[in-house]
Amino acid sequence: MLMQTKKTYTVQEATRKLEHYCAYQERCHQEVRKKLESLHMIPEAIDVIMVHLLEHNFLNEERFAKTFVSGKFRIKAWGRRRLTLELKKKDIGKVNINQALAEIENTEYIEVFNTLAEKKVNLITEPNIYKKKKKLIDYLLYRGWETHLVYEKAKELLG
Incomplete structure:
Protein backbone atom coordinates (compact mmCIF):
# COMPACT_ATOMS: atom_id res chain seq x y z
CA MET A 1 0.00 0.00 0.00
CA LEU A 2 1.55 3.28 -1.14
CA MET A 3 1.27 6.43 0.95
CA GLN A 4 0.33 9.58 -0.95
CA THR A 5 2.72 12.28 0.25
CA LYS A 6 2.03 15.93 -0.28
CA LYS A 7 4.94 18.16 -1.19
CA THR A 8 5.67 20.51 1.67
CA TYR A 9 7.40 23.86 1.42
CA THR A 10 9.49 25.82 3.86
CA VAL A 11 8.47 29.43 4.42
CA GLN A 12 11.47 30.52 2.28
CA GLU A 13 10.55 28.17 -0.59
CA ALA A 14 6.92 29.23 -0.49
CA THR A 15 7.93 32.90 -0.35
CA ARG A 16 10.12 32.54 -3.46
CA LYS A 17 7.34 30.63 -5.24
CA LEU A 18 4.79 33.33 -4.39
CA GLU A 19 7.17 36.15 -5.35
CA HIS A 20 7.33 34.59 -8.81
CA TYR A 21 3.55 34.03 -8.83
CA CYS A 22 2.94 37.74 -8.08
CA ALA A 23 5.68 39.03 -10.39
CA TYR A 24 4.25 37.08 -13.33
CA GLN A 25 0.83 38.75 -13.10
CA GLU A 26 -0.92 41.19 -10.77
CA ARG A 27 -2.70 39.28 -8.02
CA CYS A 28 -5.20 40.22 -5.33
CA HIS A 29 -4.80 39.19 -1.68
CA GLN A 30 -7.54 36.57 -2.04
CA GLU A 31 -5.77 34.79 -4.93
CA VAL A 32 -2.46 34.75 -3.08
CA ARG A 33 -4.05 33.46 0.13
CA LYS A 34 -5.80 30.66 -1.84
CA LYS A 35 -2.52 29.76 -3.55
CA LEU A 36 -0.76 29.51 -0.18
CA GLU A 37 -3.57 27.35 1.19
CA SER A 38 -3.24 25.08 -1.84
CA LEU A 39 0.45 24.68 -0.91
CA HIS A 40 -0.74 23.45 2.52
CA MET A 41 0.88 26.31 4.41
CA ILE A 42 -0.19 26.87 8.01
CA PRO A 43 -2.04 30.14 8.82
CA GLU A 44 0.99 31.62 10.64
CA ALA A 45 3.22 30.99 7.62
CA ILE A 46 0.57 32.44 5.30
CA ASP A 47 0.53 35.64 7.36
CA VAL A 48 4.33 35.91 7.34
CA ILE A 49 4.49 35.42 3.56
CA MET A 50 1.60 37.86 2.90
CA VAL A 51 3.36 40.56 4.95
CA HIS A 52 6.62 39.91 3.07
CA LEU A 53 4.87 40.20 -0.31
CA LEU A 54 3.17 43.45 0.74
CA GLU A 55 6.37 44.98 2.16
CA HIS A 56 8.33 44.14 -0.99
CA ASN A 57 5.56 45.44 -3.25
CA PHE A 58 4.79 42.09 -4.89
CA LEU A 59 1.23 42.51 -3.69
CA ASN A 60 -0.66 45.79 -4.05
CA GLU A 61 -4.47 45.88 -4.19
CA GLU A 62 -4.65 49.39 -5.66
CA ARG A 63 -2.33 48.38 -8.50
CA PHE A 64 -4.26 45.12 -8.96
CA ALA A 65 -7.60 46.93 -9.19
CA LYS A 66 -6.26 49.43 -11.76
CA THR A 67 -4.70 46.68 -13.89
CA PHE A 68 -7.82 44.52 -13.67
CA VAL A 69 -10.16 47.36 -14.66
CA SER A 70 -7.92 48.52 -17.48
CA GLY A 71 -7.56 45.02 -18.93
CA LYS A 72 -11.18 43.89 -18.65
CA PHE A 73 -12.46 47.21 -19.98
CA ARG A 74 -10.09 47.41 -22.95
CA ILE A 75 -9.96 43.73 -23.87
CA LYS A 76 -13.38 42.36 -22.87
CA ALA A 77 -15.33 45.65 -23.06
CA TRP A 78 -16.90 45.25 -19.62
CA GLY A 79 -18.96 48.10 -18.21
CA ARG A 80 -18.53 49.70 -14.77
CA ARG A 81 -21.21 47.52 -13.12
CA ARG A 82 -19.52 44.25 -14.12
CA LEU A 83 -16.07 45.57 -13.20
CA THR A 84 -17.31 46.61 -9.76
CA LEU A 85 -19.03 43.27 -9.19
CA GLU A 86 -15.98 41.22 -10.19
CA LEU A 87 -13.66 43.29 -7.98
CA LYS A 88 -16.04 42.93 -5.02
CA LYS A 89 -15.94 39.14 -5.54
CA LYS A 90 -12.18 39.40 -5.07
CA ASP A 91 -12.61 41.34 -1.80
CA ILE A 92 -11.19 44.57 -3.19
CA GLY A 93 -12.10 47.63 -1.10
CA LYS A 94 -14.51 50.33 -2.28
CA VAL A 95 -11.77 53.00 -2.34
CA ASN A 96 -9.55 50.91 -4.65
CA ILE A 97 -12.53 50.06 -6.88
CA ASN A 98 -13.52 53.71 -7.23
CA GLN A 99 -9.92 54.79 -7.92
CA ALA A 100 -9.56 52.14 -10.62
CA LEU A 101 -12.89 53.05 -12.27
CA ALA A 102 -11.93 56.73 -12.20
CA GLU A 103 -9.01 55.90 -14.52
CA ILE A 104 -11.45 55.23 -17.38
CA GLU A 105 -12.08 58.42 -19.36
Whole structure:
Protein backbone atom coordinates (compact mmCIF):
# COMPACT_ATOMS: atom_id res chain seq x y z
CA MET A 1 0.00 0.00 0.00
CA LEU A 2 1.55 3.28 -1.14
CA MET A 3 1.27 6.43 0.95
CA GLN A 4 0.33 9.58 -0.95
CA THR A 5 2.72 12.28 0.25
CA LYS A 6 2.03 15.93 -0.28
CA LYS A 7 4.94 18.16 -1.19
CA THR A 8 5.67 20.51 1.67
CA TYR A 9 7.40 23.86 1.42
CA THR A 10 9.49 25.82 3.86
CA VAL A 11 8.47 29.43 4.42
CA GLN A 12 11.47 30.52 2.28
CA GLU A 13 10.55 28.17 -0.59
CA ALA A 14 6.92 29.23 -0.49
CA THR A 15 7.93 32.90 -0.35
CA ARG A 16 10.12 32.54 -3.46
CA LYS A 17 7.34 30.63 -5.24
CA LEU A 18 4.79 33.33 -4.39
CA GLU A 19 7.17 36.15 -5.35
CA HIS A 20 7.33 34.59 -8.81
CA TYR A 21 3.55 34.03 -8.83
CA CYS A 22 2.94 37.74 -8.08
CA ALA A 23 5.68 39.03 -10.39
CA TYR A 24 4.25 37.08 -13.33
CA GLN A 25 0.83 38.75 -13.10
CA GLU A 26 -0.92 41.19 -10.77
CA ARG A 27 -2.70 39.28 -8.02
CA CYS A 28 -5.20 40.22 -5.33
CA HIS A 29 -4.80 39.19 -1.68
CA GLN A 30 -7.54 36.57 -2.04
CA GLU A 31 -5.77 34.79 -4.93
CA VAL A 32 -2.46 34.75 -3.08
CA ARG A 33 -4.05 33.46 0.13
CA LYS A 34 -5.80 30.66 -1.84
CA LYS A 35 -2.52 29.76 -3.55
CA LEU A 36 -0.76 29.51 -0.18
CA GLU A 37 -3.57 27.35 1.19
CA SER A 38 -3.24 25.08 -1.84
CA LEU A 39 0.45 24.68 -0.91
CA HIS A 40 -0.74 23.45 2.52
CA MET A 41 0.88 26.31 4.41
CA ILE A 42 -0.19 26.87 8.01
CA PRO A 43 -2.04 30.14 8.82
CA GLU A 44 0.99 31.62 10.64
CA ALA A 45 3.22 30.99 7.62
CA ILE A 46 0.57 32.44 5.30
CA ASP A 47 0.53 35.64 7.36
CA VAL A 48 4.33 35.91 7.34
CA ILE A 49 4.49 35.42 3.56
CA MET A 50 1.60 37.86 2.90
CA VAL A 51 3.36 40.56 4.95
CA HIS A 52 6.62 39.91 3.07
CA LEU A 53 4.87 40.20 -0.31
CA LEU A 54 3.17 43.45 0.74
CA GLU A 55 6.37 44.98 2.16
CA HIS A 56 8.33 44.14 -0.99
CA ASN A 57 5.56 45.44 -3.25
CA PHE A 58 4.79 42.09 -4.89
CA LEU A 59 1.23 42.51 -3.69
CA ASN A 60 -0.66 45.79 -4.05
CA GLU A 61 -4.47 45.88 -4.19
CA GLU A 62 -4.65 49.39 -5.66
CA ARG A 63 -2.33 48.38 -8.50
CA PHE A 64 -4.26 45.12 -8.96
CA ALA A 65 -7.60 46.93 -9.19
CA LYS A 66 -6.26 49.43 -11.76
CA THR A 67 -4.70 46.68 -13.89
CA PHE A 68 -7.82 44.52 -13.67
CA VAL A 69 -10.16 47.36 -14.66
CA SER A 70 -7.92 48.52 -17.48
CA GLY A 71 -7.56 45.02 -18.93
CA LYS A 72 -11.18 43.89 -18.65
CA PHE A 73 -12.46 47.21 -19.98
CA ARG A 74 -10.09 47.41 -22.95
CA ILE A 75 -9.96 43.73 -23.87
CA LYS A 76 -13.38 42.36 -22.87
CA ALA A 77 -15.33 45.65 -23.06
CA TRP A 78 -16.90 45.25 -19.62
CA GLY A 79 -18.96 48.10 -18.21
CA ARG A 80 -18.53 49.70 -14.77
CA ARG A 81 -21.21 47.52 -13.12
CA ARG A 82 -19.52 44.25 -14.12
CA LEU A 83 -16.07 45.57 -13.20
CA THR A 84 -17.31 46.61 -9.76
CA LEU A 85 -19.03 43.27 -9.19
CA GLU A 86 -15.98 41.22 -10.19
CA LEU A 87 -13.66 43.29 -7.98
CA LYS A 88 -16.04 42.93 -5.02
CA LYS A 89 -15.94 39.14 -5.54
CA LYS A 90 -12.18 39.40 -5.07
CA ASP A 91 -12.61 41.34 -1.80
CA ILE A 92 -11.19 44.57 -3.19
CA GLY A 93 -12.10 47.63 -1.10
CA LYS A 94 -14.51 50.33 -2.28
CA VAL A 95 -11.77 53.00 -2.34
CA ASN A 96 -9.55 50.91 -4.65
CA ILE A 97 -12.53 50.06 -6.88
CA ASN A 98 -13.52 53.71 -7.23
CA GLN A 99 -9.92 54.79 -7.92
CA ALA A 100 -9.56 52.14 -10.62
CA LEU A 101 -12.89 53.05 -12.27
CA ALA A 102 -11.93 56.73 -12.20
CA GLU A 103 -9.01 55.90 -14.52
CA ILE A 104 -11.45 55.23 -17.38
CA GLU A 105 -12.08 58.42 -19.36
CA ASN A 106 -15.79 59.06 -19.90
CA THR A 107 -15.32 59.71 -23.63
CA GLU A 108 -13.43 56.43 -24.07
CA TYR A 109 -16.08 54.61 -21.98
CA ILE A 110 -18.91 55.82 -24.25
CA GLU A 111 -16.85 55.12 -27.40
CA VAL A 112 -16.23 51.51 -26.34
CA PHE A 113 -19.91 51.11 -25.42
CA ASN A 114 -21.12 52.48 -28.77
CA THR A 115 -18.67 50.35 -30.76
CA LEU A 116 -19.66 47.21 -28.84
CA ALA A 117 -23.40 47.86 -29.23
CA GLU A 118 -23.14 48.61 -32.97
CA LYS A 119 -20.97 45.56 -33.59
CA LYS A 120 -23.35 43.29 -31.65
CA VAL A 121 -26.52 44.62 -33.31
CA ASN A 122 -25.05 43.71 -36.71
CA LEU A 123 -24.23 40.17 -35.53
CA ILE A 124 -27.72 39.37 -34.22
CA THR A 125 -29.55 37.54 -37.02
CA GLU A 126 -32.96 37.50 -35.29
CA PRO A 127 -35.63 38.73 -37.79
CA ASN A 128 -38.13 39.73 -35.07
CA ILE A 129 -37.23 43.30 -34.05
CA TYR A 130 -38.43 42.86 -30.45
CA LYS A 131 -36.43 39.67 -29.93
CA LYS A 132 -33.42 41.32 -31.56
CA LYS A 133 -33.75 44.29 -29.22
CA LYS A 134 -34.03 41.96 -26.20
CA LYS A 135 -30.93 40.04 -27.27
CA LEU A 136 -28.95 43.28 -27.60
CA ILE A 137 -30.14 44.55 -24.21
CA ASP A 138 -29.39 41.23 -22.46
CA TYR A 139 -25.92 41.11 -24.00
CA LEU A 140 -25.01 44.65 -22.94
CA LEU A 141 -26.44 44.24 -19.43
CA TYR A 142 -24.52 40.98 -18.98
CA ARG A 143 -21.35 42.83 -19.87
CA GLY A 144 -22.06 45.27 -17.04
CA TRP A 145 -23.13 48.40 -18.89
CA GLU A 146 -25.46 50.80 -17.09
CA THR A 147 -29.17 50.25 -17.68
CA HIS A 148 -29.93 53.77 -18.91
CA LEU A 149 -27.13 53.58 -21.51
CA VAL A 150 -28.29 50.16 -22.70
CA TYR A 151 -31.95 51.09 -23.15
CA GLU A 152 -31.14 54.43 -24.85
CA LYS A 153 -28.78 52.67 -27.28
CA ALA A 154 -31.27 49.87 -28.03
CA LYS A 155 -33.95 52.46 -28.78
CA GLU A 156 -31.54 54.45 -30.97
CA LEU A 157 -30.38 51.38 -32.96
CA LEU A 158 -33.60 49.39 -33.18
CA GLY A 159 -36.38 51.89 -32.53
